[in-house]
Amino acid sequence: MRLRRLDLIRYGKFTDRTIEFGPKPDSGPDLHIVFGLNEAGKSTALSGYLDLLFGIEERSRYNFLHEYSAMRIGGVLEFGGEEHTFSRTKQRNNSLLNAMGQPVSELAIAAHLAGLSRDAYGTMFSLDDETLEAGGKSILESRGDLGKLLFTASAGLGHASDTLSALEAEADGLYRKQAHGTELALLKKRLAELKSRKDAIDTLASTFETLEAERLDAAEKYDRSITERSVLSARLDTIAKYLRAVPILADIRRKVARLAELPDIASPPRTWTGSVAEMIDEDASLRTRLSANVDEVERVTMKIASVEVDEVILAISERVRGLADRKVRYISAGLDLPSRRTELQILDNAMATCLAALGRSSEPEPAALILPAAIAGAVRNMVEQRSGIATSVRVARDEAAAALDALQTARERVGEERAVPEPARARLTSALSKARGSGHLKEIKMAREAEDESGIRWETAVHRMHPWSGDAQALAKISVPTARQIGAWKTRSAELGTSRAVLSERLAEYQANHELLSARLDALRGSVT
Numbered sequence: 001m002r003l004r005r006l007d008l009i010r011y012g013k014f015t016d017r018t019i020e021f022g023p024k025p026d027s028g029p030d031l032h033i034v035f036g037l038n039e040a041g042k043s044t045a046l047s048g049y050l051d052l053l054f055g056i057e058e059r060s061r062y063n064f065l066h067e068y069s070a071m072r073i074g075g076v077l078e079f080g081g082e083e084h085t086f087s088r089t090k091q092r093n094n095s096l097l098n099a100m101g102q103p104v105s106e107l108a109i110a111a112h113l114a115g116l117s118r119d120a121y122g123t124m125f126s127l128d129d130e131t132l133e134a135g136g137k138s139i140l141e142s143r144g145d146l147g148k149l150l151f152t153a154s155a156g157l158g159h160a161s162d163t164l165s166a167l168e169a170e171a172d173g174l175y176r177k178q179a180h181g182t183e184l185a186l187l188k189k190r191l192a193e194l195k196s197r198k199d200a201i202d203t204l205a206s207t208f209e210t211l212e213a214e215r216l217d218a219a220e221k222y223d224r225s226i227t228e229r230s231v232l233s234a235r236l237d238t239i240a241k242y243l244r245a246v247p248i249l250a251d252i253r254r255k256v257a258r259l260a261e262l263p264d265i266a267s268p269p270r271t272w273t274g275s276v277a278e279m280i281d282e283d284a285s286l287r288t289r290l291s292a293n294v295d296e297v298e299r300v301t302m303k304i305a306s307v308e309v310d311e312v313i314l315a316i317s318e319r320v321r322g323l324a325d326r327k328v329r330y331i332s333a334g335l336d337l338p339s340r341r342t343e344l345q346i347l348d349n350a351m352a353t354c355l356a357a358l359g360r361s362s363e364p365e366p367a368a369l370i371l372p373a374a375i376a377g378a379v380r381n382m383v384e385q386r387s388g389i390a391t392s393v394r395v396a397r398d399e400a401a402a403a404l405d406a407l408q409t410a411r412e413r414v415g416e417e418r419a420v421p422e423p424a425r426a427r428l429t430s431a432l433s434k435a436r437g438s439g440h441l442k443e444i445k446m447a448r449e450a451e452d453e454s455g456i457r458w459e460t461a462v463h464r465m466h467p468w469s470g471d472a473q474a475l476a477k478i479s480v481p482t483a484r485q486i487g488a489w490k491t492r493s494a495e496l497g498t499s500r501a502v503l504s505e506r507l508a509e510y511q512a513n514h515e516l517l518s519a520r521l522d523a524l525r526g527s528v529t
Contacts, residue, residue, distance in 0.1 A: 068090045
């Protein structure tokens with residue numbers, strides 16, 4: 001692992017600072033010396049690098065300029081010759097982000113640290129004067145991971161630290177001060193509960209004898225009540241049967257009285273003989289079909305009873321149904337993605353055309369070209385003023401050209417025509433005065449200005465109808481939709497917008513899952529290699 005670049009975005013006294021170490025040289029040493037005066041930020045940069053690898057500490061002392069919620073560091077790390085961009089924020093979960101700002105697993109970095117903790121990594125690779133002195137003391141006192149390792153190796157007790165750790169863990173499991181989950185604390189809690197239950201059920205012998213006598217008396221009364229209840233239940237059942245038979249008896253008596261009032265019925269005619277035979281055959285057929293249906297029901301019942309119930313499948317049946325629904329939604333989203341991509345391509349082409357028209361085809365951020373509202377209003381006013389000025393200039397040029405033509409014609413005719421009589425000259429002078437006094441030139445100017453404004457409005461309206469293109473005749477041929485069609489289109493547009501939002505969320509979720517799984521796969525591959 002190699003540090004290519006360290007970004008101190010908001011950390012300590014740094015804001016948007018970057019330390020660039022450059023690419024790894026092809027040959028020679030890859031050593032960089034960071035030089036600075038006291039309090040220049042060398043230790044802050046070293047701590048920022050450790051926080052990028054292992055996370056910003058809970059009680060970080062580098063928040064004197066930026067709040068915890070605003071602290072952020074980043075950098076570019078090289079794993080196996082490949083560059084990976086990461087950034088770290090101050091939060092408990094999902095603090096490690098990739099270049100897209102999406103949370104990634106800690107394995108993306110931890111897989112390349114060979115299982116080293118922050119303290120071990122700092123002891124081995126982040127040494128300074130204080131850590132060297134503290135490391136020497138820890139080696140002498142056999143404290144810390146490295147100190148214990150060197151001490152046990154020098155003493156020939158390679159397995160003593162493991163045995164001591166196991167004994168410490170076992171002791172902590174039995175008893176730990178102010179801990180509630182140890183074995184001894186649980187036993188003490190159980191003993192207190194048993195003592196409480198014992199005190200609750202404990203009673204005197206005399207009280208027990210009285211309670212026992214009351215219990216026997218209550219049991220005798222209960223048995224006697226049960227016997228009486230059985231007798232009463234039998235009597236109630238008999239009375240209920242008699243009550244249910246009373247309406248039936250009254251109905252029978254009423255029917256007997258009606259039968260007695262009716263005359264004797266003659267024998268049925270002989271023609272009924274064939275019908276009776278058909279009814280008998282139909283009855284036999286129905287009985288046969290009924291028997292077959294009963295057999296089929298019994299067979300199906302036995303088959304159902306013989307089926308083995310898979311509890312695991314039943315437990316996840318709802319999830320399976322949900323997966324089927326998600327599969328349908330996923331397939332529909334996949335079918336809709338080409339059309340969405342086509343629409344995106346159309347929009348990109350339109351944007352490229354606009355940028356080419358502006359002469360900014362290589363603009364990386366087209367949004368930066370959007371003018372503020374105040375500037376856009378001023379430009380629009382200037383365009384309108386320019387349109388009026390251009391119209392005035394064109395009208396003036398046309399009038400000047402017409403005047404020059406008229407002057408040239410008049411000069412040519414002066415030498416050709418005879419002298420104009422006085423009455424005709426007076427009439428011409430009067431007509432010329434009326435023509436000069438009339439406002440036809442002003443009206444022509446206003447008409448041309450109105451024509452130019454109408455042309456600008458027409459071009460603006462046609463531009464709004466993009467991607468449709470055509471002239472006024474083509475637009476006139478288009479049939480105007482009804483209010484019902486417009487309502488249906490709006491409803492369909494709202495549904496498509498909702499579907500697009502759902503598909504966008506799913507696509508973002510799938511991309512995040514894909515990136516997370518890719519990071520895990522890379523981490524697993526790195527750990528295997």
